Amino acid sequence: MQPKVSVVVCTYNQEKTIARTLDSILAQKGDYSYEIILGEDGSKDGTRAVCEDYAEKHPDIIKLMPAAPNKGMMRNWRDCLAECKGEYIMACAGDDWWHNPDKIRIQVEFMDNNPDYVMCYTAIIRHNTKMGSCCKLPVVNHPHKNMFGALLIVDFISAPTACFRKSMLTVISIDDYIKKGYLMEDYPAWLEMINYGKFKGLEDYTVTYVQNSDSLSTFPTLEKQVLFEQNAQNVRCDMVKKYHRENEYSETDLQDIYYRNLYSHGIKFNDRAFSLKSILAVKSKIARDYLKIVMASNAITYSILRRRNKEYATI
Template sequence: MIKEKEAYNNSNIMVSIFILTYNQEHYIAQTIESILNQKTNFSFQLVIGEDCSSDRTRAVCEKFAGNYGNKIKLLPSPEKNIGLIANYIRTIKECDGRYIAICDGDDYWIDPLKLQKQVDFLENNLDYSIVHTALKFLYPNGDLDVFSAPDNLYYNEFKDLIYSNFIFSVTVLFRNIQFNEPLPQWLEQYSYGDWPTYLWTIKDGGKIHYIEDITAVYRKNIGISYKLKDWYSDDLNIRKNILSDVHFNKHTEIISKCIFEKECGLFLAYNRDKKLKEAFKLFIQLLKKEKGKLSLTKLYLHSLKKAF
């Protein structure tokens, strides 16, 4: 690895790896080192969005940036903590590469050929826009589990990803379309940005490929993202924003179908949790716009009966 101090140069960057970090002084060095250890026949950069940490995270990042100035773009520290999504948006805007990879400040890569394999695939398969891989889960007690991919994960597209985010960000590489098509402004109101970014990337086409190789480790049950609440509500509202966004007009039918099914799932969950008023209110809203009123009513009554 190059250790000389060099001025940052953004020319001919193939991959930008963006790291979001906040109060992760115990993990961030391992994260950065695992990326610097990548073996590639192309240039890549690390773009680090450090969000005004109260521990030594910033100092660790500054030390790496001082030693690897040719590879690391450390963004200025905000005057105060700006939060996950604001940090996400400012950091992804600074990615100069043809492709973007993500590695959060408490995760790390274990395959030194991760980027090379993924870039080779996307360079040779222009009908694909996203590639992701297998990974391991690391638990607080030190246990490691290998993620077992379902059979339907190997080749996917927009109609699959709109239903659920099956891509672990620590494993992903995707085409950088942000230069010409900046992320939509409605993204700023949510608590995370990776899944909407993937959907934005493939809104005009582009398939998703899964590689079986284990390339990364994702820490489970720790960190900022683990503490976020209202994931289900955010997922549903993101889909509603996508539905009303003209850039996604070609997917209107599948988005509408997905929203309806997710809202049905929500009133089922409300009844299961004895939140009967919320369930009834949502049921009435769906009843007004759904053609299959009889089947919807049967579903609601069945879930209500099971609640008692």
Template sequence: MLAYNHEHYIAQAIQSILDQKTDLDYELVIGEDCSTDNTRVIINDFKDRYPDKINVIENTTNVGMHENFLRTLFSCRGKYLCLCEGDDYWINPDKLNLQYQFLESNPGYALVCGNHKKFIQQINQFDKGNPPSVKDHDIEFAKLIRFNCITTATIMFRNVLKREDFTPDFFSIISCDWYMYMKLLNHGKIRYLSHTFAVYRINEGSINGRSTRLAIAQKEMKFMELVKTGALVRLDDSKMEHLNKSIQLKYYDIAQGEALNGNRKAAFRLTARTFRNNPLSVAGLTDFFKTTLRIISPDFFQTLRGIKRAVRNAW
């Protein structure tokens, strides 16, 4: 568990793990990154009450998300590991049992995950969102490279990664867990179980603003380019084809971000260049026209998305 300035949420996160109904011998390792609030005080109170269950990694200086992630990850000693941010929490008391049993029975899998609920802190309510998948299924590279579709708080994975798996590039990428998932694909498959395991909390300042959306799309592109070097996961022809398609779609995302920021000329140039690279497919035409419409009228699509979300949450 990673913790930094989570004083309002950390107790719920810790308690949700201690509430697991299991006979498994497990340890909660918390990486506390020099919070400026009462996060460390709350954590140490739990540690005093559960000394055999909780191990706290107390950084003497703030090292940042990536280094704290690695320090905490490699302080874990179990055969299988789970992750949960300090502002998220588990809601399925059988999470450990269900995922442990799956990995024990399926040695060809490196990671298992599941569904989550999304809680929007700013409005203090759950986002109903799209209904989750009701079928267990594998998560293939083709989907995982398009976007990080795995919620961190829902996972359990084999403790097979080494510190040297995390190259200096790791410290500049957008998502610690996305990088890790790619590395784990070298050790086995990924399985989605149709159980709701956790709550993912969206705090104020999360990925909502227009400039933030553009910056995120650009960082995701940087991550995809890193994957393309073969530094994270072994690439065959099929994976490379899916990767190139994802990169093209990400260019459209960047173009839409430029449009939202008012840079329509840059958005049109990027859209046209991307389309020229793949003009003939039906999917390519669809992506091109969809992006062009969003460039012409970004506010319309933003309003439409807001109305759709409001109607969905009202039901």
């Protein structure tokens, strides 16, 4: 019998957390069948042994990808997707977990009842291991006509919460992402899928997303954060061009998005000069940009800005 859902779990050097991840998926309630495509990517620790143990105990659910030298995140993701048989695809990294046992049921019911939607996603709980704290991040929604533009500004969809139709694999190409040097697998996919159907953010909290020094989206220095932002900017420009949306989003619009994001990164790393330089580079300034200039022009107001975000204040 074909599974209703394929859950991709990519993991590397996560022997301490991968069992929690797999247990959270195996604990899902409801009558929907699912498979777990487990992509262990040549870990140097004991992750492989844990994965083999789970695959042996749950042979009808877990398909462990063959042992191979480390491929890297993008190729591992691509190879796992190729094995998916479900009508819907979900994912969970080897250090995150699904704390809501109804995640599959909630999202599958929505997708089954709304055929014009190609993806749904949910709210998350973010666990910062450095701070030892958790915070709830409510879901973000936008009207369909504004969704592409909203995603250009920021990727507000957390990958482990997403549920998309397998048919979307025909409109994206991870091989293309690899050739273009993209550093993330989800962001370009969202920007492509939204051109083929609607997205919906569900208010349920389903996933605990772990933010630590080993996370792919966590960077130890501002320089590395900027390199990642430059890569994301390449994604934005490529997708605007690919889907012929240059009349909606000009080169100036895209550059302004880039510099506004750099401003925020400067705050994260407490580099006031960098933040000020970045926001001054915005060409089509709005009222909020002028306020940001004022905040970054003074050390006292800048420190207040940082304190507003406890996460930034403790990095």
